[in-house]
Amino acid sequence: MHEYQNIRIERDGAIAVVKFNRPERANALNHAHLADIEHAALSFADDAKTRVVIFTGEGKHFSSGADLDGGGPPVDGLLMARRVSRMGQRATSAVYNMDQITIAAWNGAAMGGGAVLATAMDFRIGADNCFIAYPEIDIGVNLMWKGLPLLMHLVGPANAKRLVIGGERAPAAELARIGALDAVVTLDELMPTAFAWAKKYASKSPIAAQMIKQSVNAIASALDQSIMHMDVDQNLLSSRTEDRNEAIQAYRSKTEPEFKGN
Numbered sequence: 001m002h003e004y005q006n007i008r009i010e011r012d013g014a015i016a017v018v019k020f021n022r023p024e025r026a027n028a029l030n031h032a033h034l035a036d037i038e039h040a041a042l043s044f045a046d047d048a049k050t051r052v053v054i055f056t057g058e059g060k061h062f063s064s065g066a067d068l069d070g071g072g073p074p075v076d077g078l079l080m081a082r083r084v085s086r087m088g089q090r091a092t093s094a095v096y097n098m099d100q101i102t103i104a105a106w107n108g109a110a111m112g113g114g115a116v117l118a119t120a121m122d123f124r125i126g127a128d129n130c131f132i133a134y135p136e137i138d139i140g141v142n143l144m145w146k147g148l149p150l151l152m153h154l155v156g157p158a159n160a161k162r163l164v165i166g167g168e169r170a171p172a173a174e175l176a177r178i179g180a181l182d183a184v185v186t187l188d189e190l191m192p193t194a195f196a197w198a199k200k201y202a203s204k205s206p207i208a209a210q211m212i213k214q215s216v217n218a219i220a221s222a223l224d225q226s227i228m229h230m231d232v233d234q235n236l237l238s239s240r241t242e243d244r245n246e247a248i249q250a251y252r253s254k255t256e257p258e259f260k261g262n
Contacts, residue, residue: 006033007040008058014051014202015195016044016100023059029113031072031084034091037117041094051206052198053098055121056105056191062130063114078236085232088113088145096120096150096217099210101201105194106130107187116147119154122213124180125194126172127187132180133169140247140259141238144231149224154180 008019018040020027029037044050057063066088075081095102095117102121104110110118111133118124118132136143143164152160155178162168175181185193201209238244242262250257 002039002043004036004040006030006036009040011050012195014049015054015198016047016050016052017054017056020055020057020063023057023061025067026061026064026109027057027059027114028064028067029088029091029117030067030069031087033067034087034113038087038091038094041091041098044098044100047100048206050100051202051204051209052101052103054103054105054191054194054198055095055117056194057107057114061108061114062104062106062110062118064109065112065114065135081236082232085144085235088116089232092116092120092145092147092150096146096221099214101198101209101213103194103197103201105190106181107190109133112136112143113145113147116143116145116150119147119150119180123182123197124175125183125185125190125197126175126181127190128172128184129187130175130181130184131169131171132163132175134164134167137165137167138247139251140241140244140257142231142234144235146224146231148231149221151180153220154178 006020006022008021010017010019020033022028022033044053072084072087075084104118104121104124106118106124106126108127108129109131112135115132115134134143148160148164151163159178163170172181172184176184183193243259246257246259
């Protein structure tokens with residue numbers, strides 16, 4: 001049995017719950033946390049009994065996104081930087097490609113990489129305190145982890161640009177309006193509602209349900225696979241610009257950045 005340091009897995013018959021378990025860091029996603037998520041998602045391929053998997057965050061938040069202080073394996077040169085930078089993409093793809101139906105029970109913040117994971121799931125049920133934000137633009141980098149097409153499939157091009165380029169914070173009601181949430185409930189109702197949905201989908205014929213899910217995903221993401229390998233390279237480029245340094249300095253000093261396009 002694999003021992004996870006950053007997630008907990010609970011089971012109730014045909015339903016499993018994966019809990020992001022770094023509440024002291026608002027479930028920020030460091031390299032080890034992402035590796036746990038990838039391993040757990042892939043492990044369900046050998047599990048024929050589980051038909052629905054609910055993902056949620058321990059504590060106040062679903063996930064505050066990439067942990068900027070989270071470390072990771074040593075990086076020596078651009079070759080390894082590209083490989084290490086793909087950890088988030090690997091975790092996202094593992095979740096997206098799971099055979100089981102997946103439900104995000106979305107509490108509090110889903111920011112950056114946390115939002116990417118939420119949008120990689122089949123359904124999203126949000127507590128009325130939940131919100132989304134993509135802060136990457138304000139620290140001078142692009143959105144990674146194949147997150148852009150996942151969001152665009154849900155909310156359309158203009159809303160995706162508004163959230164990712166504009167860096168707008170969207171609350172639960174707005175997320176439901178634009179299609180990023182399938183239901184909004186009170187925080188107390190979040191897990192009971194997620195379980196009610198899970199029981200509904202767990203009751204369906206698993207072979208048919210899982211084949212339909214795979215077909216829908218293949219149709220929706222066919223173009224994604226041909227172009228989204230580039231988001232890691234875009235990040236490596238943008239993270240080395242003068243504007244990136246300006247963004248970080250302004251972020252830390254709480255001043256307005258002056259971007260020059262360099």
